[in-house]
Amino acid sequence: MRTRLAALLVGTALTLGMTVGATAQDKQDKNVKIGVLTDLSGLYADLAGEGSVVAAQMAVDDSGLKAKGWTIDVISADHQNKPDIGTGIARRWIDTDKVDIIADVPNSGVALAVNNIVKEKNRILLDSGAGSSELTDTQCTPNTVHFTYDTYMLAHSTGSAMVKAGGDSWFFITADYAFGHALENDTAAVVKAAGGKVLGSVRVPLNTADFSSYLLQAQASKAKVIGLANAGGDTTNSIKQAAEFGIVKGGQKLAGLLMFLSDVHSLGLNVAQGLNLSETFYWNMNDQTRAFSKRFSERLKTHAMPTMVHAGVYAGLLHYLKALEALGGNPHDGAKVVAKMKEIPTDDPLFGKGTIRIDGRAIHPAYLFEVKTPAESKGEWDLYKLVGTTPGDDAFRPLSESKCPLVKH
Secondary structure, three states: OHHHHHHHHHHHHHHHHHHHHHHHHHHHOOEEEEEEEEOOOOOOOOOOHHHHHHHHHHHHHHHOOHHHOOEEEEEEEEOOOOHHHHHHHHHHHHHOOOOOEEEEOOOHHHHHHHHHHHHHHOOEEEEOOOOOHHHHOOOOOOOEEEOOOOHHHHHHHHHHHHHHOOOOEEEEEEEOOHHHHHHHHHHHHHHHHOOOEEEEEEEEOOOOOOOHHHHHHHHHOOOOEEEEEOOOHHHHHHHHHHHHOOOOOOOOEEEEOOOOHHHHHHHOHHHHOOOEEEEOOOOOOOHHHHHHHHHHHHHOOOOOOOOHHHHHHHHHHHHHHHHHHHHOOOOOOHHHHHHHHHHOOEEEOOOEEEEEOOOOEEEOOEEEEEEOOOOOOOOOOOOEEEEEEEOHHHHOOOHHHOOOOOOOO
């Protein structure tokens, strides 16, 4: 009996020792792997793509953690705008490559699918590229942080401004996937709440080259505003073809509900001048944004200025690394790291001071810009003038309206 008791005590002691040892080892674990899951070859390659990989590496360099003994690796992959490919990469990264955090993920369909995987595997999704506000609403998890922008913010900033200016009847040309649907729904709700009407909409496959039939439907609707609920190459194609049809000259207004600096640069000021659009970052806002953007441009092969997606990847990862340092290590417990990210106020040179709410939504101001005329511009990337600012608490969906399970009403 005594022998059995002694063996039991020794076994218990060994187990306790192993547990304490494992806990100590977790605290000392300073090996971090960041996976940038992006669009390297499709219609979002300019607004995210290689620039997001550069932004991630800059965040690692600027964090100063490598000099303090941390090992931080950045890897990247192309999800090709296909949820099955994106989820396959995410699973392999987490299970085989031991990736701790997946960043960027433009394309809401891919992001919502990856969102489920990181929750299941207790890793982190730090999304800067996707727009669907569902990521912090009905689909919110303790493992996801949504930086930069979302469809709610775009709808309330651009949509409400255009209704106030007299654009009280709308027709939507909508990208036929999660992001486009969410952007149309959010903007339509804003238009109706402001007393406007939605006269119709048409769904368009992703990466469409010919918008003529859709634009003709929009033109025939006689709506005052044609809302483009799309992004990237789809937006620039639809605006170019609208110019060929003389839609704006005929008296209808175009609302680019999600436009990026790269889109306006691609269109050129002759086509894009006068467009109103909402962003949460612009490279030429102040000395800090200009300094970052100069360094970014020097590192990027194309020497382009950063979009708000690139800025969000940088700022989000910088905050993530601050949270890891505060925890002292163990990047593998995603929910615990995200909880620390929510606890610490955000503060970076690109978005300024802000917070990450319980639902995972990063809060910072949104800006309404107007595209400059060629005469107003002083250089290749001098494209915007500031029209108005919406404080962070007003720009994003209030928690009182949230359907996120993490929010207690």
